[in-house]
Amino acid sequence: MQQLLNGIFIGSIYALFAIGFTLVFGILDRLNLAHPSVFAASAFVGIELVARGGMSLWAALPVVFVFGAVLGLIIERLAFRPLKNRADAHFAGLISSIALAGMLIALLQWRYGPDTRRFPAGSFPDTRYEVAGAQVTLVQIVILAVSLTLMVGLTYMVTRTRLGRGMRAVAENPTAARVLGVNVDRVTATVFAISSALGAVAGVLFAINVNTAQLGMGIAIELKGLAVIIVGGMGSLPGALIGGLLLGLAEVFAVQYIGSSWRDVIAFGLLFIILLLRPQGLLGARKVREV
């Protein structure tokens, strides 16, 4: 039971991170490899807000959300918009976002140094609950609640609002969307902003969960994020949620029953099998081949 809950908590963070990833891929067909660096940067910024700014943990979350959104706009403007009309936009976008991620990590190193950062002692309320014989902290419940709220909010926005309709139109056919009066550039920028804001919140939540932030934390979750969006289905939001939870659970149980050193083999083994049997992922629609 304890393991199950732990798996769900960590899985919800993976899901939140992966949803930001898959949002950009699903709507804009671009893989934004600067996403993990946003994740890492926000963890540091979140710790700074709490440690130096004296903010409470909960007040820091919205600030980090906005911080992430601004980073997203910068990423879109610097790494993706200039490539818009290039034949090799796919490869070039990968590389330009890797370059931007490198710059961001270098800046973090300048500001915070190479060491691991922690929240100051006493930042977390130590309220604990017993659920069916398992220990749950208030912090963990908040992590789950924040992740779920953001994901539900995003789903509502994409399916119900005017902006969401614009996003789906751009995903179907950018040219047609433009002809019909959708401001494609603005929708694109918004998608990046939302995606990065989600990644940023995931970064802080992850830092809260393990109470550390490291420069390399983005790389570790990048692979997991990629695995999650493939397993769930590229571009599928509910798929990313399910994929994230699955991965969280698989990891926790793998550590429990097989040994911690084999944890990552489970994740990638799962990924590989899904790719072979169902390349479109669990919930992904098979894209009609565009020819």
Place this chain on the structure above:
Amino acid sequence: MLAQYATTLTFIALGAIFAYSFYAVLIAGQLSLGQAGFASLAAFSAAALAPSAADVGDVPALLTAIVIGMGVGAAASIVLGLPTMHLRGVFLAIATLGFAEAVRVVLLNAEWTGGAQGLGVPRVLTVGMAWTALAVVAYWFWRMGGSRYGRALEAIREDELAARAMGIDVGRHRLAAFVTSGAVAGLYGVLFAYYVRLIAPSDFDFAAAVDGLVTAVLGGSTMFAGPILGSGFQTMIPELQRAVGIEAGWIRPFLASLLLLVVILFLPGGLTSFIPRRVRMPAATDDQGKDLAGRRHPAAGDAVVTLAALGKEYGGVHAVRGVDLEVRAGEVVGLIGPNGAGKTTLVNMISGLVPPSSGTATVLGTAIGRTPVHRIAAAGVSRTFQHSKLFDRLSALDNVLVGAHLVSRPTFLRRLLWLPSARRDERAALQQAARCLERVGLADVAGTRASALSYGDQRRLEIARALASDPSLLILDEPAAGMNHVEAERLSQLITSLARDGLTILFIEHNVGMVLRTCTRVVVLNFGEVIASGTPEQIAADPVVIEAYLGAAEPADVDPAAGSIAEGTAVDPTAGGPDAAAPDAVLNVRPAAAGTLEPPDTTPRDAT
């Protein structure tokens, strides 16, 4: 002097070799991140299996290790490639990345690799050996560039479907590129192991794979010198920074990333953009070289296409229903019909792009159904597409050379050995391509990129490309779309002259006047069914056809004045009843239906 820079130079060579393993697949349009896994497997197997340098001497030990490493790399890439070659783009990248990570974790947990501590390997590699290996690899890719195989890979990168239609076996070519990549990655792994003294699984992690990819793209993934330039750039940046006194810490990675961003944003072709490209102009059509292997074409009157009750259904919608049709050698058959009548679906089935849902079809002795597109192309079918599907970043001439894939001989291996026969074969293919370009009137733009051509020229280039394979059956899908009447008239003459040479032609066209003037037989399709078939005279006078086009056969609906706007309208066949039509009458249709501004069909587009 050299010794001072030996380490840097060796790392440039190693980085370039690793980048070549990415280049090998990028050139075919594949994005793979599994190379670190291949390199890792190769390095550890070679270190464990190769004889010790102390026993057999440095060079023999290294050579044995290289053979083992490249073999392991190639074998691993076959194992990974067979199930994943149907994946595209990012999916392939992530699948291969997953493989590499799994390899890393397995090696980390294995006994014989020393786990996280790694495996000690003697340092054998010198800067000279590293550059020799790099020279061999670079030579390989340089000679690949101008070969039939190299062109086929580029064609697959630019447009996979069009490459299939030119008779290229895409699956085999992609796998070959992937295996090359695996072998080169294996070479890198071994050389790296024999240089750094201690290898650990973490030397071949995700970051290493990304480094290799960045180096390859940075250098330029369309020209063989790219990886060397990319590696030189990547390795020299930290050296230069140190030389000008920039402290270690955050500034170095920041500047390096910034430079990478600038190069990617402002140099679309990578660093090789600085190298001027030589445009090969075809030697004028002196018929010195030997001709390409000609095909055996069916004799006039033999059945070329036989369709029996052919049908295609898209989720309940019958795009084509119960079509019986026979096309005989030497015929010029025009396929007309209103938008959404199923014309394109029909030719897609004939050329093997779309499997029929019912009925049978035989094209040039090949049964349609499960036969892959490239086999049907090999049987002698060549086609153009409704929306031009050219190889955009290749020159006009190279586009046509790819078209000649089926009738030219493979030249790569012979080019590696500089055999004169390879040069002769290449020249023969060039002449064939030049002839085809000349035939459609594009000889003077041979060196221009396909994407830079005007719309009309692109349409004609597609025809030249289709002609280059010396086909028995040529299928043209709306070749005159977007052409003005002068261009359309020239196209009509071209088709007539091709038919005189014995080519069988099937073409879809909305310019009815042109169809009636050019074809020996016209087939009219409506709602997926053949509603009429006959000589142009019969069709022009057929009341069913007129009704399909005009909606009703009432003379009042047709305004002769409006009709005369329609191209080629001479007589209004409905004015005096069917029998009154003059033998050379052309069908009078609404200008909107006959003009050249025809909007595209609204039928499902998933196969055009």
